[in-house]
Amino acid sequence: MSAPLAFGPQVGVVGGGAWGTALAQMLASDGREVLLWAREADVVAAINREHRNPQFLPGTSLHPSIRATESLADLAALPVLLMVTPAQHLGSVLGALAPQGSDIVLCAKGIEQGTGRLMSEVAAAAAPGAALAVLSGPTFAHEVADGLPTAVTLACAGGAAQWARLAPVIARPAFRPYYSADVIGASIGGAVKNVLAIACGVVEGLALGANARAALISRGFAEMQRLGLVMGAEAETLAGLSGLGDLVLTCSSPDSRNFALGMALGANGDHTGGAAALLAERSTVAEGAFTAPVLASLATQRGIAMPIAQGVAALLDGTLSPRALVAQLLARPLRPEAALPEAMLG
Numbered sequence: 001m002s003a004p005l006a007f008g009p010q011v012g013v014v015g016g017g018a019w020g021t022a023l024a025q026m027l028a029s030d031g032r033e034v035l036l037w038a039r040e041a042d043v044v045a046a047i048n049r050e051h052r053n054p055q056f057l058p059g060t061s062l063h064p065s066i067r068a069t070e071s072l073a074d075l076a077a078l079p080v081l082l083m084v085t086p087a088q089h090l091g092s093v094l095g096a097l098a099p100q101g102s103d104i105v106l107c108a109k110g111i112e113q114g115t116g117r118l119m120s121e122v123a124a125a126a127a128p129g130a131a132l133a134v135l136s137g138p139t140f141a142h143e144v145a146d147g148l149p150t151a152v153t154l155a156c157a158g159g160a161a162q163w164a165r166l167a168p169v170i171a172r173p174a175f176r177p178y179y180s181a182d183v184i185g186a187s188i189g190g191a192v193k194n195v196l197a198i199a200c201g202v203v204e205g206l207a208l209g210a211n212a213r214a215a216l217i218s219r220g221f222a223e224m225q226r227l228g229l230v231m232g233a234e235a236e237t238l239a240g241l242s243g244l245g246d247l248v249l250t251c252s253s254p255d256s257r258n259f260a261l262g263m264a265l266g267a268n269g270d271h272t273g274g275a276a277a278l279l280a281e282r283s284t285v286a287e288g289a290f291t292a293p294v295l296a297s298l299a300t301q302r303g304i305a306m307p308i309a310q311g312v313a314a315l316l317d318g319t320l321s322p323r324a325l326v327a328q329l330l331a332r333p334l335r336p337e338a339a340l341p342e343a344m345l346g
């Protein structure tokens with residue numbers, strides 16, 4: 001793999017949180033220039049002057065070939081743009097960016113509140129005509145920033161021709177994208193796993209054991225499959241890095257913000273409420289808290305059985321306590337394990 005022969009940055013990263021900064025660090029690991037847009041002036045200043053992002057990725061020394069800017073216009077003409085804002089802000093930031101014929105790689109994991117749109121649908125509306133791709137998989141930001149081996153799904157709406165353009169720009173020796181053309185499947189896996197990770201954190205917070213957590217991962221995956229297949233995802237995408245792979249990672253470690261939020265909620269035991277206060281004190285994003293109510297509505301509207309996602313939504317809006325959520329799941333009627341078509345009926 002060789003770097004493209006060009007002068008100046010070929011890649012822009014839009015979003016200076018933990019993930020945008022880690023992706024910039026990975027892309028700059030062979031000395032290539034990367035231009036990073038951050039919303040906060042102090043983040044821009046710290047990256048340019050000290051090569052650090054103490055607010056969102058503390059402890060990492062950034063490559064000097066990463067340059068930061070507060071101006072979206074600086075990135076608009078770059079050939080490849082990675083969109084790494086939180087999911088609820090993708091539409092407004094991409095609209096303001098007005099990319100000029102770039103490949104747009106969507107890296108946020110969520111579903112838009114109010115519309116129920118996947119990130120690919122939000123981006124198609126905000127940047128009509130852009131060549132869209134989705135990068136998603138089991139990727140804790142600090143591990144990618146440290147250069148630890150990581151594999152992701154890179155789903156290209158533009159098929160093999162877009163993959164041929166993007167793979168040499170994004171792949172590095174320790175960062176390995178796998179090709180897919182299933183943009184819908186790659187968008188759904190990352191969004192749903194965040195909600196399920198909150199549920200797994202609750203199980204941890206209530207000290208219910210490893211069996212319960214494994215059961216939640218498996219039954220949560222069944223929910224991801226039901227929703228995904230109804231929305232047009234391919235089964236093999238859901239079983240891959242951006243689906244099951246990310247679900248397993250995020251449900252297994254308090255390094256996940258979603259899992260950690262669930263643990264804190266689980267510690268409330270029999271009490272309802274408490275989510276608003278926990279969310280208000282966060283400076284980083286736990287996307288599952290925003291996606292859970294959207295998933296609950298989608299499940300109701302489309303008649304898809306998603307009891308775990310709906311339970312997390314009820315936990316977050318204060319209508320269920322952590323223990324009541326678990327009791328509700330355990331009390332559901334006994335039923336066949338697989339049989340996806342029947343399972344969709346609940």
Ligand SMILES: NC(=O)c1ccc[n+]([C@@H]2O[C@H](COP(=O)([O-])OP(=O)(O)OC[C@H]3O[C@@H](n4cnc5c(N)ncnc54)[C@H](O)[C@@H]3O)[C@@H](O)[C@H]2O)c1
Pocket residue numbers: 015016017018019020021038039040056084085086087089093107108109110139140141142283284285286287
């Ligand atoms: N952190 C990870 O390990 C990781 C890995 C893969 C994917 N992601 C996804 O990447 C996305 C970004 O997460 P993160 O971890 O980089 O965020 P973060 O929690 O580290 O930081 C919050 C980010 O939100 C931005 N922000 C806040 N208000 C905003 C607004 N009004 N408009 C635009 N941006 C705003 C901040 O500038 C900051 O960049 C999320 O969808 C997340 O699920 C994160």
Ligand SMILES: O=P(O)(O)OC[C@H](O)CO
Pocket residue numbers: 109137138139140141194197246249250255256257258259285286287
């Ligand atoms: O910290 P979380 O829960 O947002 O998870 C980070 C990544 O999405 C893991 O792949």
